[in-house]
Amino acid sequence: MKKKILFSAILFSVLISNNSSAQTTISSSDFKPLIGSWSGTLTYLNYSDGTPFSMPVELRIVQTEETNNFTLYFTFPDEPEANSAETVSISDGGTMLNGEPVISKQLLEDGNLEIVTESMGADANEPATIRQTYIIGAEVFVTRKDVLFEDQEEWLNRNEFNFKKDLQEK
Structure with a gap:
């Protein structure tokens, strides 16, 4: 009986550690709803004075011959x-975007898919x-860039595209 309990405890520990180290993966099928024409706005934070600015934007998305890429x-x-x-390029294993x-x-x-990537880089020539964040749906597409500067605790929204699918595309 002790062996069964010990075996169960070890198996449980292995399953938990394997699950926690599993990588999140994406595929081109996650992005298929985006193919077509979209209308929306770009809102970005002005680097010089920190005020938000919005402007209209149109977007057309096509899947390239390389099935893991969308233009x-x-x-x-x-x-x-x-x-x-x-x-937009999806890695072969689907762990990178x-x-x-x-x-x-x-x-x-609401039925939309949210995909989030994170990496070290620079913004306004500062390490960050x-x-x-990508929100993908049949009628909505949002892509948002947030920045966390070193020695800061609050994320700064740098820009956000908000799109609605064009009526003729639905």
């Missing part, structure tokens, strides 16, 4: 010189932890 085409109607494109470790993936109460 985002940003169009800023009021500032065409800011138009840009970027590629754009080279940053995925620290959280959860289904929210950079957190990217």
